[in-house]
Amino acid sequence: MKERNTRQKEIIYDILCSSNNHPTVKELCDEINMKGYHIGQATVYRNVSKLVSLGKIKKFSTVDGVEHYDANCTFHAHFVCNCCHKICDVDDVCYDNIIAQIDKRFCISTVSVMLEGTCNLCQEIIDK
Amino acid sequence: MKERNTRQKEIIYDILCSSNNHPTVKELCDEINMKGYHIGQATVYRNVSKLVSLGKIKKFSTVDGVEHYDANCTFHAHFVCNCCHKICDVDDVCYDNIIAQIDKRFCISTVSVMLEGTCNLCQEIIDK
DNA sequence: ATATGTGCAAACTGTTTGCACACGA
DNA sequence: TCGTGTGCAAACAGTTTGCACATAT
Numbered sequence: 001m002k003e004r005n006t007r008q009k010e011i012i013y014d015i016l017c018s019s020n021n022h023p024t025v026k027e028l029c030d031e032i033n034m035k036g037y038h039i040g041q042a043t044v045y046r047n048v049s050k051l052v053s054l055g056k057i058k059k060f061s062t063v064d065g066v067e068h069y070d071a072n073c074t075f076h077a078h079f080v081c082n083c084c085h086k087i088c089d090v091d092d093v094c095y096d097n098i099i100a101q102i103d104k105r106f107c108i109s110t111v112s113v114m115l116e117g118t119c120n121l122c123q124e125i126i127d128k
Numbered sequence: 129m130k131e132r133n134t135r136q137k138e139i140i141y142d143i144l145c146s147s148n149n150h151p152t153v154k155e156l157c158d159e160i161n162m163k164g165y166h167i168g169q170a171t172v173y174r175n176v177s178k179l180v181s182l183g184k185i186k187k188f189s190t191v192d193g194v195e196h197y198d199a200n201c202t203f204h205a206h207f208v209c210n211c212c213h214k215i216c217d218v219d220d221v222c223y224d225n226i227i228a229q230i231d232k233r234f235c236i237s238t239v240s241v242m243l244e245g246t247c248n249l250c251q252e253i254i255d256k
Numbered sequence: 257a258t259a260t261g262t263g264c265a266a267a268c269t270g271t272t273t274g275c276a277c278a279c280g281a
Numbered sequence: 282t283c284g285t286g287t288g289c290a291a292a293c294a295g296t297t298t299g300c301a302c303a304t305a306t
Contacts, residue, residue: 002281002284002285003285004279004280004281004284004286005280005281006279006280006285006286006287008286008287009286024270025271026269026270038288039287039288040287040288040289041271041288041289042271042272042273042287042288042289042290043286043287043288045270045271045272046272046286046287047286061189061193065189065193065195065269065270065295065296066269066270067193067270067271077230079233079234079236081234082237088233088234090230090234092230093230102205102218102220102221102243104248105207105247105248106207106209106216106218106243106245106246106247106248107245107246107247107248107251108207108243108244108245109210109244109245109246110242110243110244110245111241111242111243111244112241112242112243112244113239113240113241113242114238114239114240114241114242115230115234115236115238115239115240116236116237116238116239116240117234117235117236117237117238118234118235118237119233119234119235120232120233120234120235123235130259130260130306131260132259132260132261132304132305132306133305133306134260134261134262134304134305135304136261136262137261152295153295153296154294154295166263167262167263168262168263168264169263169264169296170262170263170264170265170296170297170298171261171262171263173295173296173297174261174262174297175261193270193271193294193295194294194295195295195296
C-alpha cells in the first residue's frame, strides 16, 4: 500500500508542472520523448491516475472527448477555442456564487466550469 | 445537403425527449430495443451527432469519460453522484453571473457547469 | 432518379490489464 | 528481500468509417 517514488513519476509530475498546455497523455508522452526520456505509455496512464487520486493534479475533458491533465489545482475554469482548440485558464470565475445558489439536494465536492467559444485571436481572423 | 426525415431519427429524438436520464449511446440503443425497434449503433451515433449540430439536443461528458445526451437545451448544470452515479439536472445556477465576471479575452458561446459530490440519498447511507 | 440515410463489419483511438522483469525501501 | 512499479503487448470500450443496399424527396 505504500507509495513509492520513482524516476518516472517524478518526470511526469515535473513536466506537468512546467507545462501550461493542459496536456493529454499522448502529449505528455511526446514531451517526455522530446526531453530524451522514455516512459511506457501504460506507465504514464498509471501515474497520472495516481497523481489525480493523490490530489496533486486535476483531470478534465473537453469536447474532443480526451482527458487533459493540469498541475494547477487551484479553482479555475477552462476556455477552449472552437477554432484553434487552444485551452486557456480562466481565473476570474466566482465559484462561491455558483455553489451558494444550488439547492440542498446534494453535497457538492467539485465544481467544474467549461467555457467554449472563439478566442480573440481567431475572432480577428474570422472578422477579416 | 438537405436533411432528410427518417423513422430512425424520429425514434431517437422521441426517446431522448421522453427520457430524463441523460442516456449514453449504449443506453439509447437499449431503450430502442426495449421498445421493439431496431436501429444500428452507427446510425444512432450519426443521428445524435446531427441532432447536436442542429442544436436540438446537447451533449456532455462526466468523469466516466462517456458522452451523455440531453434533449433539454435550456441552460442548466449537471450533478453527478460519485456514489450511485446518477446524473441530476440543476437549474438554479446563475450563468449571467459567471459570464459577466470573465475577462474579455474570449467570445463565449457555451458555458457548461459540472458538479460532483454525493446525493442526499447516498449521504444518508454513508452516515449510518 | 438520385442524393441522403441505414446496417453491418472492420478500423481506429484512447485507456486498461496481464505478465514477466526491474527496482525502491 | 519483497512488494510496488515498469514496459510491452494484448485486450477493451467507445466511436467512426467504407461499402452495398434502402429510402425520402
